[in-house]
Amino acid sequence: MNFAPTPRTTSLRSPEKLRYDKATAYDVLDAAHICHLGYVHDGTPRVLPTAYARIDDRLYFHGSTGSRAFLSARDEGVExxxxxxxxxxxxxxxxxxxxxVNYRCVMAHGRARLVQDPDRRLQALAAMIDTLADGRSADSRPPSAKELAQTAVLELALTEVSVKVRRGGPNDDAEDLSLPHWAGHLPLATVAGEPVPDTGIGVRPPPYLP
Amino acid sequence: MNFAPTPRTTSLRSPEKLRYDKATAYDVLDAAHICHLGYVHDGTPRVLPTAYARIDDRLYFHGSTGSRAFLSARDEGVExxxxxxxxxxxxxxxxxxxxxVNYRCVMAHGRARLVQDPDRRLQALAAMIDTLADGRSADSRPPSAKELAQTAVLELALTEVSVKVRRGGPNDDAEDLSLPHWAGHLPLATVAGEPVPDTGIGVRPPPYLP
Incomplete structure (x- = not known):
């Protein structure tokens, strides 16, 4: 299944790096847990690192009901x-x-809307916890009514989405291949260290932590 | 030295995480080499992962002269x-x-302008190469006139900047401390793997690679 390209998801350059297949897009979305959420406030751009989770063809973000991005979504949603x-x-x-740089990048565009349905909100919040560690939502306390009242959940339908992937070594010009400079690529990976228990907590971490 | 807070760099919430000191901001900026660049195009937000480098109190981005962000900066710059x-x-x-999530985040706001001065452009591009590995610009071929003509460099003065830092373990409510759930934090770090040489390149990487 592919996303249909739109003017916002096509590129004036490097079109060879662009893809629209859901499988690749969802692999990338499911491998990370922080997105950079862009919105416009008073005519200028804001880019906020934000927790998120995907459920099927929707992306969920959460934030304080008092934050600007979520406040501005109250009525008609926010682009x-x-x-x-x-x-x-x-x-x-x-x-x-x-x-x-070798990277995988998903860009999703659209109007995010505040989730009002209580079950859907809870489901989205659980998914965000499980994005941090699979199974964690069942092993921690769900939100109280007061906490829920402070938490805004935004939903973005995944319809206008592009994926860019760059892999492998350099694409040098043929006439540069004899230059005396080292060329190649350096793989980077995010690794987890030893879990650090909070005060009063046993050292042995739960099985869902690495 | 501190950045002066502005409406865009103050928060409606979590003000305790916000800082304005240049030292912390520049440490974060110098530790990474990809930023998420937000701009407004046709009234909607775009967020592009982009290479950058800092020189003194300025941030530089580069991109294709044909890309939307850089095209729209041609005349009066771009917010x-x-x-x-x-x-x-x-x-x-x-x-x-x-x-x-424990994180360090710098947000810089302002109008980015195309760099026209040839020396400044070259200096900025060298800084971007050296951001990938310190000393690399001296060990690779500088751009030709044709390559320079395809490369746009944007400059953003670092004047309206905030830093957010979250560290350490959870801040649980007192009444939750006796709950039977593991609590603590899991450190994450980006690590480099073995350098992968390009075809025809010796295995031994240059000294400036890890």
Missing amino acids: VCATVTIEDGIVFARSWFHHS | VCATVTIEDGIVFARSWFHHS
Whole structure:
């Protein structure tokens, strides 16, 4: 299944890196848990790192009911661009020009709306907890009514979505291949360290932590 | 030295996480090499992962002269929000509500302008290469006139900047401390793997690679 390209999801350049298949997009969205949420406030752009989770063809964000992004979504929703980027490496080419970064990036555009349905809100919040560690929502206290009242949940239908992927080594120009500079790529990965227990907590972490 | 807070760099919530000191902001900016660049196009937000470098009190971005963000900067510059986020860990609280992420985040607002001065452009591009690996610009081919003509460099003066930092374990409510759930935090770090040489390149990487 593919997303239908739109003017916002097509590129004036590097169209070869652009993809529209849901499988790749959802793999990237499910591998991260922070997106950069862009919205317009007073005519100027804001980009906020934000927790999110995907449920089927929808993306959920949460925030304080008092934050600007969520306040401005109260009535008719808010136009957003949610970008999730996973950096996979650095590409060293013989020329400055062809230096690059290996990455996977999903951009989702559309109007995010406040979720009002209590069951849906709870489901979205559970998904956000489970995005941090699979199974964690069942092993922690669900929100009280007071906490829920302070929490806004935004929903974005995943309809206008593009994926960009860059992998592998440098694409140097043929005439540069004999230059004496090292070329290749340096893989990067995010790794978890040892869990640090809170005061009064046993050292042994739950099985859903690495 | 501190940045002076403005309406865009103050928060309606979590003001305790906000800081304005240049030292912290520049440490974060110098530790990463991808920012999420937000701008407004046709009234809707766009968020693009973009390479950048800092020189003194200015941030530089580069892109294709044919890309939308850079095209729209041609005349009077373009309003941007450049957000750099480094994720340091995941925070597991006893309650869903207090789950969190440890991170350092810089947000810089302002009007980015195209750099016209050839020396400044070259200096900015060199800084972007050296951001990938310190000393790399001296060990790779500088751009040709043709490559320079395809490369746009944007400059953003760092004047309206905020830093948010969250560290350490969960801030659970006192009445939750006896709940039977593991609580603590999981440190995350980005690590480099073995450099992968390009075809025809010796295995031994240059000294400036990890």
